[in-house]
Amino acid sequence: MGTSFKNIVWHHGVIGRRERQRINGHGSFALWLTGLSGSGKSSIAVELENRLYHEGIRTYILDGDNIRHGLNNNLGFSPEDRKENLRRVGEVAKLFVDAGVISIAAFISPYNEDRSMVRSMFAANEFIEIYVSCSLEQCEVRDPKGLYKRARAGEIRQFTGISAPYEVPLSPELVVETDKYSVHDCVNLIIGYLKQRCLI
Numbered sequence: 001m002g003t004s005f006k007n008i009v010w011h012h013g014v015i016g017r018r019e020r021q022r023i024n025g026h027g028s029f030a031l032w033l034t035g036l037s038g039s040g041k042s043s044i045a046v047e048l049e050n051r052l053y054h055e056g057i058r059t060y061i062l063d064g065d066n067i068r069h070g071l072n073n074n075l076g077f078s079p080e081d082r083k084e085n086l087r088r089v090g091e092v093a094k095l096f097v098d099a100g101v102i103s104i105a106a107f108i109s110p111y112n113e114d115r116s117m118v119r120s121m122f123a124a125n126e127f128i129e130i131y132v133s134c135s136l137e138q139c140e141v142r143d144p145k146g147l148y149k150r151a152r153a154g155e156i157r158q159f160t161g162i163s164a165p166y167e168v169p170l171s172p173e174l175v176v177e178t179d180k181y182s183v184h185d186c187v188n189l190i191i192g193y194l195k196q197r198c199l200i
């Protein structure tokens with residue numbers, strides 16, 4: 001992929017992130033949910049957004065399943081495609097943060113290197129990695145879309161946890177254990193963390 005900034009100059013606006021945050025009445029940052037398929041990323045993202053909405057906080061969910069229907073519908077699940085998927089999503093999440101909105105990204109994002117790459121796109125206090133932890137066994141029992149069954153039958157190649165790796169995050173800001181606690185309790189933990197850091 002070509003990357004030449006030689007003839008491209010950044011164009012600055014008059015209204016910036018600070019002004020947009022001021023009008024929204026809160027700061028903006030990216031919450032990055034990573035975990036196995038079926039670990040609970042989407043469920044937590046939806047419940048979290050609902051809770052924040054009722055506190056008057058603007059959010060936008062970027063979810064792997066949805067983004068892969070549009071922006072990233074030309075990408076598969078090879079390590080290279082997953083990297084490009086996450087690079088693009090990182091850039092989109094950054095645009096939302098610049099727009100003064102909290103972006104909630106829910107992607108398997110299985111590789112430490114790719115998550116580090118996305119983290120490096122943000123300022124230190126603008127990227128919060130949340131490991132949605134759940135045993136593979138429990139994810140397979142849940143199998144909300146029947147994908148594990150199909151992966152075990154050899155019908156889906158490079159399926160995370162079965163025939164492709166999931167690297168457990170090394171130093172996420174937060175871990176929520178969805179095989180021990182309810183969606184509600186996991187969301188409470190996230191909101192508590194954001195309040196304790198005065199992010200909301």
Ligand SMILES: Nc1ncnc2c1ncn2[C@@H]1O[C@H](COP(=O)(O)OS(=O)(=O)O)[C@@H](OP(=O)(O)O)[C@H]1O
Pocket residue numbers: 036037038041042063064065068077081082083085086106107108109110145147156157158159160164
């Ligand atoms: N091979 C393979 N491996 C993993 N997941 C697969 C695969 N094929 C399809 N799916 C479906 O795609 C969803 C994951 O997409 P992501 O964009 O989050 O994946 S990644 O971050 O690029 O690894 C994932 O959604 P979630 O179950 O919500 O995680 C699956 O529904």
Ligand SMILES: Nc1ncnc2c1ncn2[C@@H]1O[C@H](COP(=O)(O)OP(=O)(O)O)[C@@H](O)[C@H]1O
Pocket residue numbers: 035036037038039040041042043044106142144177178179181182183184186
């Ligand atoms: N604590 C929890 N957090 C999130 N999901 C949970 C939890 N406990 C049970 N679940 C269930 O697990 C499934 C997770 O599916 P989903 O949210 O689509 O996961 P993912 O987006 O990671 O693939 C849902 O059916 C959800 O109701």
